Amino acid sequence: MNYAIVTGALGGIGRATAELLLSRGWGVVGMDLPEHPDLSGFSEHFTYISGDLSAAADRERLVSLPPRLDALVNVAGIAPRVRADLLEMTEESYDRVMNVNTKGTMFLTQAAARRMLSQPTEDGVRGRIVNVSSCSAYTSSTSRGEYCVSKAGVTMLTMLYADRL
Numbered sequence: 001m002n003y004a005i006v007t008g009a010l011g012g013i014g015r016a017t018a019e020l021l022l023s024r025g026w027g028v029v030g031m032d033l034p035e036h037p038d039l040s041g042f043s044e045h046f047t048y049i050s051g052d053l054s055a056a057a058d059r060e061r062l063v064s065l066p067p068r069l070d071a072l073v074n075v076a077g078i079a080p081r082v083r084a085d086l087l088e089m090t091e092e093s094y095d096r097v098m099n100v101n102t103k104g105t106m107f108l109t110q111a112a113a114r115r116m117l118s119q120p121t122e123d124g125v126r127g128r129i130v131n132v133s134s135c136s137a138y139t140s141s142t143s144r145g146e147y148c149v150s151k152a153g154v155t156m157l158t159m160l161y162a163d164r165l
Contacts, residue, residue, distance in 0.1 A: 001045075002122070003027040003066035005112065007053055008076030010037050013132060017073050022046055029065045031058070032076070053104030063111045068119055071128045072112040077101045077151070083143040094146040101150035105131060106157055113165055129165070131158045
């Protein structure tokens with residue numbers, strides 16, 4: 001059996017991704033924020049953990065759960081709590097969005113890539129990594145600048161990991 005990690009596994013794109021992988025016989029470890037979510041509709045091959053992508057301990061726990069790691073799908077992302085003009089944005093809002101969207105994606109991908117590279121190949125492939133970004137990576141929105149910057153960062157991380165791996 002192949003195993004995947006899906007972040008943001010309870011949201012629209014994350015849930016659809018997890019369900020598709022499960023329907024194709026994969027085991028899926030999904031992470032999202034809710035502590036007691038409704039997991040109806042997921043098969044017995046779905047393992048859920050509540051966690052915060054910005055927390056190193058949660059990322060480490062997530063990467064260690066599947067028996068092997070064949071795919072990582074980074075879907076999790078947050079928007080600012082308040083849409084504020086660029087000149088009114090707070091450091092707290094900036095840090096919160098960047099820590100989840102960019103930093104969390106960066107270091108979860110790093111841990112997953114290390115794990116994938118350390119395991120035997122399966123059909124010549126050690127693993128696959130998919131990052132879900134946004135058109136906000138290249139479309140300016142002055143009322144949510146921290147989100148735009150974070151998604152531009154995710155897009156660059158994707159290029160960096162593609163070049164490295």
